[in-house]
Amino acid sequence: MRTAHQGVLPGFGLAMGFTLSYLGLIVVIPLVALLCKALAISPGRLVQTVFSARALAAYRLSLGAALVGASINAVCGLLLAWVLQRYAFPGKRLIDGLVDLPFALPTAVAGVALTSVYAANGWVGGPLSRLGIDVAYTPLGVIAALTFVGLPFVVRTVQPVLRELPPEIEEAAASMGAGRLQVFQRLILPELLPAVATGFTLALARGLGEYGSVIFIAGNMPGRTEITPLLIMIKLEEYDYEGATAIALFFLVASFAILLLVNVFSLRGEHRSQRG
């Protein structure tokens, strides 16, 4: 209905031409350059670099910390969206706006601030380290940073769904004597899960590639707290272009595959909840 009738409006050629040229120059050619560079590396060297013990540890940390961070955000984001959408309390407007801070704050600033907060002599890190929990310069620090950068995603995907949820269902269930927890588990949660899954995927995608907020707090010990983007950076600084290219391409393809997989699973979950 709303699509344009081709031929009436002018400017298609110009707009399309500029779009394709710009996209070609800024995005496509650089990506093709990466691919060509990787193809020029001998297969033996490629496998050796991509599956070296150091690289494997980096993938494991990047994926593991991104998964944990996104999971924390799935739970806490759902809680935040619920509280912000359903309850009244002082300062709610301000807090609602503040949720987007990780989108707006430069990652380097987030990195140095989180490191100072969670270091053993920091405001939060101090009390935690007296309890025997070290956050900064451990994998926990990586998780803390990725939790920060992924924080807005689940909140912002769940909020609109919660807002549009028809109250009649809850009213009917309550009038038939269903407890509040039962209503939430059986009626509300299934409606929200697809949005939670979308937010989770977005947070995961962001966390996998994140660099700025992580490198300050991670400590960057090879094999232990070194994330994949940092390993690529180090290879580049050592002028090992081939190594950097090989790891970058593998990590890029693997990230896409993981996100695709998560998407497929969450879509399937959505269908099931619609049918159920």
Add this chain to the structure above:
Amino acid sequence: MFGQRTGAGTNRRGLTEAAPVRWLLIGLALVFLLLFLVIPLVLVFAKAFADGLSGYGRAIADPFTLAALELTALTAGIAVPLTVLFGLAAAWAIAKFEFAGKHVLVTLIDLPFSVSPVISGLLFVLLFGARGWLGPWLQAHEIKIIFALPGIVLATAFVISPLVARELIPLMRSQGSEEEEAAVTLGASGLQTFLRISLPKIKWGLFYGVVLCAARSVGEFGAVSVVSGHIRGQTTTVPLHVEMLYNEYQFVAAFAVASLLTILALVTLVLKGLIEWRLTRSARRVEAGWGV
């Protein structure tokens, strides 16, 4: 229709939780935000003013800080307008016309979102670096792209490229093109139609895209870090300057410069809130006016 249901509007029994549960959930949510957002935010300013106002002023007035501010402004000043042009062109083509391969194009536009910033920078090193595809030719002609302004602009442009298009495509699509078609049928030129009809309709969405682009280009770290070379006073943008100061244990100066970026982020949030309010208002007006 359900807009009235937010907040404390539903205190009827069975439709909300008991007060203790409510306050427990609010408390948990606030503790989470306190730990991850509020405390780091307060800390930036506390550390920035640790040596008082004079220490803060010294850090900001430092020639290297001023050079970094200038470079960041210049980078954003080039990359943001390019991205706006690209976003406008892409949205016009995608929202107003039908063509084969549209999904592929939209996916391609979104692609930079899922590329790690470090890999984004690496792409340009592989193209233009000393050992990249065009490296020898560039060296022969004494053109510097990597470790210089053009590289920083390119890496930034790559990272922010989807932002305006992402905002404008759904907006333009939802608005339809009846008015534009009427104008063209009545004899308006393409440019007139665009400037007088299309642009005013999307101005808040466009402004939103510009704010997102500006914030991201000022704060971009990973991609710029790869192509910059960290030459102090020449190729260090503001976030890179923060990194260098921090790594040299000049914490007061690092947080003073970081506080500038933080203020900018807070301004971005305020602008975002304002624009969202305008957008929902005009969306409601559209609904009321045309009964969409």
